[in-house]
Amino acid sequence: MEDPTTPRRRTGRGPALTACAAAAVLALLATGGARAAGSDAPSGPGEPPAPPVPPVTRYLADLEPLDSAGLGTGSADVNGTPFARSVFLAVDKGSRPQGYAEYDLGRDWRTLTATIGLRDDSPTGCELRFESAADGRTLDSETLGIGESRQVALDVTRALRLKLQVTYASTTDVTQYCHGVWADARLTADAPPDTPIAGRPATTTAGPARDDGGDTDTDHWVRGELFPLLSAVKADLAASEATGYAARCDRLQRESDHMTDVALDGPSAPLDNAVSAVGRYLALVSANCGAHPGAVGPYAAGFADAVEGTLKPALAARGYELPG
Structure with missing residues (x-):
């Protein structure tokens, strides 16, 4: 090791090295000045690359369908597992053997993922065929019973219409x-978060935006309980006009009982009162459809009037549009 007390020997290359070092410093300063003055200068090789953009996801329950029958949204238990943001369709053998929901995807999504199965509170003996299609092309078809479920990942790249x-x-x-x-069904796209995505919830013209402050209980009650029940009652009343009210009296009586339960469970007093008003006419229908079917017509008309004149405005005040 060199003795630090011993003076170093000068060499003839000292001035040359000093000159080279000075030139290098000047060149570095010039380069830095040019880079600071211009915004188009390339990044240095040591700078980290931009982080990857995360994919965009959106729950199908948050989208407004183009058309539907028997549709509900909200929480659902499937095969013993709770799912908070689900899409479900209510069907039976007689009045509505098929339910569906159709959405506008705007050709902006890539994948639809979900867990499919029957809601655990469906009656024993239920067996359903689940089908999904994009622009008329079948994506998946599966028949499941109570206590069965399956995870699906469907390719909806460039699809305009999705039908469940x-x-x-x-x-x-x-x-x-x-x-x-379709439990926790969600769409995924590769677009950046600030890219406009077609298929976002449509702005309703039925009233102001929902003022439930994100109240998922109200939303589940309206979309998951009230709307499917109203659709079923309307279908049974329409069919009864052709076949007679006695033929569907059992169903109308069950629906009347269910309407009472729905009104009692409602989390919003104005909506509860409106549902109760509608329910009173349905109760008169169910009380007379067996013994006095000829007297049911005015009560059925009163039900329809109460839906349009009382319930519809109450829903509109909370930002909900009554399904057709």
């Missing part, structure tokens, strides 16, 4: 609706 459908597939005629669920 369940069909009653059991030979047993159960007394309540079977609910086919």
